[in-house]
Amino acid sequence: EVQLLESGGGLVQPGGSLRLSCAASGFTFTNYAKTWVRQAPGKGLEWVSTISGSGGSTYYADSVLGRFTISRDNSKNTVYLQMNSLRAEDTAVYYCAKDVGEDSGSYLDYWGQGTQVTVSS
Amino acid sequence: SYVLTQPPSVSVAPGRTARITCGGNNIGSKSVHWYQQKPGQAPVVVIYYNSDRPSGIPERFSGSNSGSTATLTISRVEAGDEADYFCQVWDSSSYLRVFGGGTKLTVL
Numbered sequence: 001e002v003q004l005l006e007s008g009g010g011l012v013q014p015g016g017s018l019r020l021s022c023a024a025s026g027f028t029f030t031n032y033a034k035t036w037v038r039q040a041p042g043k044g045l046e047w048v049s050t051i052s053g054s055g056g057s058t059y060y061a062d063s064v065l066g067r068f069t070i071s072r073d074n075s076k077n078t079v080y081l082q083m084n085s086l087r088a089e090d091t092a093v094y095y096c097a098k099d100v101g102e103d104s105g106s107y108l109d110y111w112g113q114g115t116q117v118t119v120s121s
Numbered sequence: 122s123y124v125l126t127q128p129p130s131v132s133v134a135p136g137r138t139a140r141i142t143c144g145g146n147n148i149g150s151k152s153v154h155w156y157q158q159k160p161g162q163a164p165v166v167v168i169y170y171n172s173d174r175p176s177g178i179p180e181r182f183s184g185s186n187s188g189s190t191a192t193l194t195i196s197r198v199e200a201g202d203e204a205d206y207f208c209q210v211w212d213s214s215s216y217l218r219v220f221g222g223g224t225k226l227t228v229l
Contacts, residue, residue, distance in 0.1 A: 107154035
């Protein structure tokens, strides 16, 4: 059974940093890209970042480029999202999701339950 | 950047057909995926690659994509179909994954 478990969310002040983790199980970790998607309160889905199965390719939304970094630890089957210079508009539920392919460009077939990030003073 | 446009809301009576559109520049040349999200839950894919349906998704859900509009069609709508629906594409020119703004389906 495929499982994605996010952690690391919480309350952080504007300008602060936070690292989200997504522990994956139930599939061969290196064969599939992993993606972070966020959803602000009462809003729609916003793609944040994707890392390829090999880890050799990364993609970012313009809204987070230069502030967020996606990475992975194959030994722990875990993908991370390092978030720096956080702003109030980064407040959202952050979902980790599995792509159906090795690289981006397809759809997301499994999602975690999300972790809440709140940026506020 | 590439933009996907969805109507904010669609209402339909039980047993009737709901059509949710997703507009984009030459979207017919792209692969469109549709997600269903119920309150407090993570999204679930209901249609992928324009018209394919994952196992476990009722045959009542179907999709099409041509020209500047992709459409998610839900036949014989049930109360349990009430949810937010999002379309999604991969914009290969900018290497960006794009979601539509979402459509709230209300079953009257």
